[in-house]
Amino acid sequence: MIKNHLKIAWRTLMKNRPVGILNIIGLSAGMTAAVLIFLWVQNEMSYDGYHPDAARIYRLTAHLTKAKWTWETTPLPLASAMSREVPELEAVACLQPSYSTTFRLGNELFIEKHTAYVDSGWFGMFHYDFIEGNPANFFSHPFSVLLTQTRAKKYFGDKDPIGRTIRIDTIDYRIAAVVRDVPANSSFRFDMLMPLDALLADPKTRKNEETYNNFNYQTFLKLRPTASPAKVAAGANRIMAAGKKEVGNAISLTPLRDIHFETDLTSGGTIEHVNKKTVYIFSVLGIFLLVIACINYVNITTAMASVRAKEVGIRKIVGAGKKSLFLQFMLESVLVSAISLCITVLLVWQLMPLFRELTDKNFPMPLASSATWQILGITLLAATVLNGIYPALILSSFRPLNVLKGSTILNFKDVYLRKGLFVLQFTFSIILIAGTLIIQRQLSYIQHIDAGYDRSQVFYFRLPFTLYARKEDKEFHSLIAGVKQQLTNQTGISGVTVASQSLVDLHSSNSGSADWDGRDKNFVPTVFQLSADEDYLKVLHLQMQQGRWYDPLNATDQKNFILNETAVGEFNIRKPVLGQRFAFQGDTGKIIGVVKDFHFASLHQKIKPLVILNNERWRAAFFIRTDPGKTTAALAAARRIWQNYAPDKPFDYSFLDEQFDSLYKADSKISSLILLFSVIAILISCFGLFGLAAFTARQRVKEIGIRKVLGATVTDIMSLLSRDFIRLVLLSVLIATPIAWWAMSKWLQDFAYHIPLNAWVFAVAGGLDILIALLTVSSQSLGAARANPVKNLRIE
């Protein structure tokens, strides 16, 4: 019987090829999207869960209550004190990221961007797959290096890396271990690890790190199975209070599994975070896409019911029971789902590189992982059940005689259900269209907003710290001035300025040292700080609100300050602002100017108070504005100058506009994903609409015939057929608009500066959807309207 069912399922599919193809394309598109989304979601939700006893691992979080800062790092002595004094702990491990590490291999220089120092507890707490070497011989010598497989291959090719050396600064490090690349769901994405002892080998550094004033270490604790995190946190606070006399510091415990979703850290740190909200949004998106695709199938299949009805009727008369008919239609659904699944697997496989790029995650061979197959299995099951049961029930429950007599098969209830499903589908696609429009507009707003400075054609580099750290002030001045002079002399360079940091994303801030006349003693604001030279205003095209910029000929300017508008407003500086006393970072001088507000952080954040100072010792970053079309020449010149000063370091530079774009990398990633999935959702919805329109046209063939005989024109018929659909789409617009409005205003709230939420966006989204619907429907109704009525009427 099954063979017979499969045979007829296949033939039905072949016979109604356009419908079958629509069904399968729609379903595979939906399933592919769902699988990709769930792969991503599964990866995000499983972050760091693969370590043994992950549920018992916590990280210390420091809260500097006065400055309202939250850090993922704590002082080094806290870790060792805790392992001694807190009995609830099973293990303690520490890590200090070292950001990028430059090293020499043979005669070549390399920069490894993701490196860290770990203490001897690290591999006991966190799981690594050692391919060569082991933790013991890694820690046996302080100057050891552990590499991931990919990196070992990159640097040493097929040669055995163990025992080879690389040189960092003046010390040779030995490759002691190679591990498998860390999985895509690890927070610790380091490609190179070194023992903490290597960092602390320098007695000065050790002294510096072994105080309670430096918060440099990510400290992880593994609690005993029965231990209470609150008790451990209390212990941490007790030790912290004893070690650091200052009040206003609190330590809390953050579960390892939550680290990936942290959003309240003051600085991003080295761990990549994701907003849990985003993960939930995408989960819902995945489910919706799958449902949309299934709705299509249900709609098209039940619409096809009238065609199948005759077969069902005959089968019943020749003796088919309800059960066997149900089985038959379920089998058909399984067949379609299975074909779609095969296409899905193929598509997922093909789209993986693109998806890796979009998500910036290295999903390893998705088809080899059991998670993928679980997701595929669940998707197939969901699709089969969603697709099969309802149509199978409807089709198997026809009364045979009614069918053969040609009376209507689908009653009102079914029609309403189908209309409901249809509205649901379009509601969703309108929400997505509106969402895409708003996200795109916000991102383009960011791109084109006047940030208050000119970031085009400017690149910058920072002199290596080792080059100037130990120089006296005078030597330092001549070094900086020398480099600047040489740069200025190059052709293709129109301006050079030296500053402490890039103004695209200013990180440096201070709390407690700013003072001015009239300050309320309890008012201790957190202030962003920037040191800039006399050419800064000119080179970066900042604007003065009042007063002037630094004058190189004015010696007192060394200790004078420039504030931004927000600082003047928030500090409530007495009038006239210019000439007021201002003290900052140990210097006391006057306010000589107010610079117009500019965005020195991402537009997610409001502009904060900024103090610009003129302390030359802070400055080692050179900002170079190039002449149009001369960028390559300017870069080459800068590289030559760099090599004169720092021949053992690679020339590391960035462009301001690239840095600016990277501020919104996460936003644009989400935007492109939403865009992709909207397109898929809309396409699938259109398939469904197409199928339904075809069905309606067929169902109303007789009515159309009669109307044409009575004198209706093609236009009359087309509007007759389209009217119902347009009404449904309009209903969808009504339902979708408030939902989209609510969702998008939530999203925009994450930006301190954003576009207003205009009604026209929703009008456009609705209009677009109506247009798409109209085009889809008319392709069908045109055929019906043009058909020869005599032929249609004879069919009956």
Added chain:
Amino acid sequence: MIELKRISKWVNVGGKPNFILKDINLEIREGEFVSIMGPSGSGKSSLLNVIGMLDDASEGEYYFLSQAVHTLKEKQRSQLYKQYIGFVFQAYHLIDELTVYENIETPLIYQNIKSSERQAMVADILDRFQIVGKKGLFPTQLSGGQQQLVGIARALIGKPKLLLADEPTGNLNSKQGEEIMELFKQLNNEGVTIIQVTHSEKNAAYGSRIINLLDGRIDNNI
């Protein structure tokens, strides 16, 4: 074999019963070849459907092989007609997606007959109707007469005692019609009870008895 006692069927139109069949009393013995005749709307097909258990009467008693059909549940009833009754339709009602062979085989599948046995039975009937060469074709590739032959073969494959035919020649030309009627005659001679609905006097003449219907009643005056 069949006994109808005071069978009536009506539908309510605007609150008033509109009779389709009224007070039918009828007995058909095994081996008969009965033709039901009457103008359009006289209730011929309805009567046939009631006899075929595809439809219920509103009132009255129906005994089939001395079982009280009107007291049976839907499931038992379908069990009964599956076993004893074959249907032939004016519009053939073949399943377009199945080949001639598969169409004929379908009822056997639903009767849970083993595959090897099915093969033998289908081969047998194909041979008998001389359509072996057509077994791989789909209904749309056949002429009307051939399709009706397949329809009859399908009706007979389960070896029914009773064959119900609703205007079996209605869509055929006269030559094809005659062939079908000859076949019916022959089947009847082999012992199959046949009840056919027909418009044609000529076809009715093949039968052993004619029942005339007018406005849902048996009209004995003709």
